[in-house]
Amino acid sequence: MSDVQTLTRKDFSSDQEVRWCPGCGDYAILNTVQGVMPDLGLPRENIVFVSGIGCAARFPYYMETYGFHGIHGRAPAIATGIASARPDLKVFVATGDGDALSIGGNHLIHAMRRNTNITILMFNNQIYGLTKGQYSPTSELGKVTKSTPQGSLELPFNPVSVALGAEASFVARSIDNERQHLADMIKRAADHPGASFVEIYQNCNIFNDGAFDAVRKNVPNQIRLEHGEPVRFGEHGQHGVVMAGHSELEVVDVADAEPAEGETLGVQRRLVPAEDLLVHDAHRDDAGLAFALSRLAHTPVGPTPIGLFRQVERPEYAEQMQAQLDDARLRKGSGDLQSLLTGNDTWTVGAEPSTNGHGGDGSA
Amino acid sequence: MTEKTVEHLDTVTIRFAGDSGDGMQLTGNRFTSVSALMGNDVATLPDFPAEIRAPAGSLPGVSGFQLHFADHDILTPGDEPDVLVAMNPAALKTNLDELPRGATIILNSDAFTKPNLKKARYDSDPRHDGSLDGYRVYEVPVTELTIGALEDVDLSKKAKERAKNMFALGLMSWMYSRPLDPTVEWIESKFAGAPEVAAANITALKAGYNFGETTELFSHRYDVDPASDLPPGTYRQITGNQAIAYGLVAAAERSGLPLYLGGYPITPASDVLHELARHKNFGVRTFQAEDEIAGVGAALGASFAGQLGATVTSGPGVALKTETIGLAVAVELPLLVLNIQRGGPSTGLPTKTEQADLLQAMFGRNGEAPMPVVAASTPGDCFDTALEGARIALKYRTPVFVLSDGYLANGAEPWRIPDVQDLPDLTELPAFVAPPEDGEPFEPFTRDPETLARPWAVPGTPGREHRIGGLEKAAGTGNISYDPDNHHHMTQMRQGKVDRIAHDIPPLEVGADSDADADVLVAGWGSTAGPIKAAVRRVRAQGHKVARVHFHHLNPMPANTGELLGRYRKVLVPEMNNGQLSFLLRARYLVDAVGYNRISGLPFGSGELADVIVEQIRAAEQDPAGAAR
Known part of the structure; x- marks a missing residue:
């Protein structure tokens, strides 16, 4: 086992040259993940990164852990x-909006429902990057791309709503x-026993540059959810929910x-006393509040809103499978192959000694 | 009561037929179990509709179970029944065509009502319009007698009626001198939680038996001695699906790897999932996934994690799993793909048998994606085939197709129980890579010089962290590579790895029942083994010369295949497809294989095949100069 105490970010960086486009948001995510x-506190050899296809799916190649593309x-x-199969391993999935929500939608929702110990990092850039710029299931309605020259006709998924609906x-x-x-967020997701889902707004500077500028560049628009805290945002916390x-x-x-500068409160929105603001409760049994957020x-x-929408304790799948x-071993004893093959009803032909079978004398 | 004459028979074929809800499968299975326990050789052919309960009394709702039992080694469930037990007019109508004149028909006369005749699309009552001339017909009021026997039982009339299959079983047990005790014990254990239901079924069973004993209707009963020509040993009855599940458990035990089965319910493969789910005390993990793709995906993930990954499905499921199977070829991990074939294309005939997925297993992937293919020939052989598939998968680090079919899956036969000590020892095969001694770099795509297999380093092993995936990899390092020469090299390595297996499997041998100087060779694969053997037996009994060979390994084929085929003037290949093995033999060995192809959803009859063989023998005689190649 590698010495867990002395591991650094560098130990998690593989020798492979990173091949995302210069300026891609994936670089920042990779750096952050390697830093986390x-x-x-896990040995490197017990960590596995799994991915599908897409830009995000190259992620495992750059992690000095076990990896499966x-x-x-x-x-x-x-x-x-x-x-x-191996509850002793820590398994991450690196995926994108097309990979997770379009072609892999079925697997995504069932992984969350089943609550297997997997941390799913979904890089949402609202576009297909690797195939060069078609609309994705999170692209906004009316999105003009090569495959939708007159604009997309599809209402996008809200990934957090999907995850909540899938019982994550x-x-x-x-x-x-x-x-x-x-x-x-990644640290807390990784520490969570069960399926954890983190949507990461990721800028694709080639095919969908600026898609998240409203929150990425405009920090006051980030409604940072904190469990037990009133839901407030704006540079002075002058807005709330x-x-x-x-x-x-x-x-x-x-x-x-x-x-804020040049802003008058209570004009566009209702003016409400601070004590009436909603206090976020991420641990509520009922997913309704998280969904509404x-x-x-x-x-x-x-x-x-960004941050932790919901975290509840639910039995983890692999642990229950192991249980x-x-x-079964406790009740039936460790399996004995010979008795399994033999079964309960046998008969003997020829010289071999008779076993435990029912007789065959032909009478009722 | 008059003492009835007991007549000895050497072989009997019975077909039980009734409504889907009449319990005919259960009746047939019980009769089979008891016959097997008595030491008869048995072969069965369950034949049921895909609909769970088509409208009662209708033609599509008929469910049948054919059983052949004998005092000697038999190979098929019988071409034509000697006896038909028909629980209603629809069952009579759908089965009469296959019944030879002179056969016995036992009818539940209570079911021959006007509405039932109409549902069976009979314009007149077949009992009275001459349709049954030439048959020995016995009319038994099974329903009425069952309800009568249960007069004192506190169950609804409907529940009592449901026991009529037990009455029929009791009657047939009397007629063929089968003991009731094993079935009584079985009923008691099956209905342990509902003693009144158990009692009713037992009463009905005994009533049927006693009816046979007392009625004046039957003057004869019959007896079939135990089969004496089976190899000595301890036997049990087994179906193909049971055997394939046991084969997987055995592979796990003999390799020391936990078994991980990822699957999704599909006919006729689901019973393998069910069977394995019962054996968690062997450390077997069964995962019922959200779809076929996830089933194989999880199995491949488990293989990566160091377990024996397997997935079980039928043709439509294979179609869905195809991309993941290709991934397994690319990442070179062991994986078992069990295809319990059924009639196709598309949804096809879910409950009927066919062997038309051979070329799918061979070629059904994008790119050059060679895969070993093995096929089972009898229900019991499913056990050995699963084990052999696992041996190849582990040794060569490759996905392997294990082919069975609906006939093997649901058919039963006596199985000589192997001694576990005699099973192949697979413990050396996983050979997980150990942690490095001195920090030497790990190259996941170096190869064993003998097998061309790559090393298997499982997560949790320090210092062996590596990445695999579906992109082409550089030989050695496994890094992504688009290098032209490397791609050619890797393609040939993957092919070469599969090709080398040809020298690691037994050579092809003609059956012991072959004539040394035969002109005609009958070549088969899969579940046609029984019918082909039986046909060869018939043909030789008629004084003709013929040889027979059966393929267990379809890819690669044994190294001597071409040489062996070349010894015969004619090679006849009967298949329940349009000539898929023929296609392979012709392409690989330039042999002028002649196909016999019938795709009916049912196994071949041995008489039918015997005629075809004789035809080929005559053709060879008339063309003395001709040669297969």
Whole structure:
């Protein structure tokens, strides 16, 4: 076992040349992930990165861990096999919006529902990069691409809403250039026992540059969710979120808060006292609140929540699978191949001694 | 009660037929179990519709179970039944065509009502319009007698009626001198939680038996002695799906690797998943995935993680798994893909048999993606074939196709129980790479000079961290490589690895039942083994000369295949497809193989094949100069 204590970011960097386009958000994510690895306190050999196809899917080649670059959309399936066969391993999936939500949508939702110990990092750039710029299942309605010259006709998925609907026990969102925040989300996701899902807004500077500028460049638009804290945002915390009617949330201005330059509070939005703001509860059994938060911004074009939406404890799949094996051994004893093959009803032909079979005397 | 004459028979074929809900499969299985326990050789052919319960009494709803038992070694479930037990008019109608004149028909006369006749599309009652002339027909009011026997039982009329299959089983048990005790014990254990249901079934079973004993209807009963020509040993009854599941467990035990089965329910393969799910105390992990693709994906992931990964499916499932199987070829990890073939294309005939996925197994992937293919020939052989598949997969680090089919899967036969000590020892094959002694770099795509297999380094091994994937890899390092020469080299390595297996398998040998100076060779693969053997037996009994060979390894084929085929003037290849093995033999060995191809969803009859063989023998005689090549 490698000495866990002395591992550094460098120990997780493979000797392969990184081949993403210069300026791609994937570089920042890779750096952050490599930086988080030593903090997990795990031996390097017990970590596995699995991926499908796409730009994000090259990720395992750059990690000095075990890695499996699979096929399009199937990373959660391969990862499920690894994680359920070997509960001693820590399995990550690096995937993109096309890989995870389009061709691999089925595997993604079932991996989350099943709650196998897999940490899914979904790099969302709202475009197909590796195939050179077609619209993806997270591209905004009307998106003009090579395959949609008159604009996309499809309502995009909100990945966090999808994950919550798929019963994920850990759902978070972060941004490629928010290193500290991203590292924190990845660390918490990796420590979570069960399936964890982190959507990472990732800028594709070649085919969809600036898609997330509204939150990536405009920090005051980041609604940073913190468990147990009021949901507030803006450079002075002058905006916030309140419950408004039946499972609906409303963005409001906070009374007595300092406005941003040139801004007058209470004009575009309701003015609400700070004590009335919604206090985030990521650990609620019911996913309704987290879902409502995810609906504050269907696409990240204005104030958008990032951070931990939901984290609940649910039995982990591989552990339960192992428990069934242990239980079967306890009840029936370790399997004996000869008795399995022999079964209960046998008969003997020729010279060999008779065994335990039913007789064959032909009478009733 | 008059003492009835007991007549000795050497072989009997019975077909039980009734509604899907009538319990005919269970009746047939019980009769088979008891006959096997009595030492008869048995072969079965369950034949049921894909619909779980088509409308009661309708023609599509008929479910049948044919059973052949004998006092000697038999090879097929019988071409034509000697006895048909028909529980309703639809069962009579769908089976009558296959019944030779003179055969016995036992009818549940209670079911021959006007509405039932109409549902079976009979314009007149076949019992009275001459349709059954030439048959020995026995009308038994099975329903009424069953309900009568259960008069004092506190169950609904409907529940009582449900026991009528047990009455029929009891009657047939009397007729063929089968003991009731094993079935009584079976019922008691099966319905342990519902003692009143158990009691009702036992009562009905005994009532059927006693009816045979007392009624004046039957003057004869029959007896079939135990088969004495089976090799000595301890036997049990086994179906192909059971055997293939046991083969996987045995492969895991003999290799020391835990078994991981990723699957998705599909007819006729699901029973393998069910069987393995029962054996968790062997450390068997069964994973019912969200779809076929995830089933094989998880199995491949488990292989990467150092377990014996396997997936079980049928043709449509293979189609879905194809891309992942190609990935397994590229990453060179062991993986077992079990295809329990059924009628195709597309959804085809889910509950019927066919062997039309051979070329899919051979070629059904993008790129040059060679894979070993092995095929089982009998239900019991499914065990050895699964083990052999595992041996090849582990030794050569490759996915392997293991082919079975619906006939083998659901068919049963006596199986000589192997001694575990005699099974192949696979413990040396996984050979996981150990941690490095002195930090030497790890090259995951170096090759064993003998097998061309690459090293298997499993996660958790320090110092062996590496990455694999579907992109082409540089020989040695395994780094992504687009180098033209490297791609050519790697393609030839993957091919060469499979080709080398030809020298690691037994040579092809003609069956012991072959004539040394035969002109005609009958070549088969898969589940046609029984019908071909039986046909060869018939042909030789008629005084003709013929030889027979059966392929267990389809890719690669044994090294001496070409030489062996070349010894005969004619090579006849009967297949339940349009000539897939023929195609391979012709392409590889330039042999003028003649196909006999019938794709009906049913196994070949031995009489049918015997005629074809004789035809070829005559053709060879008339063309003395002709040669197969």
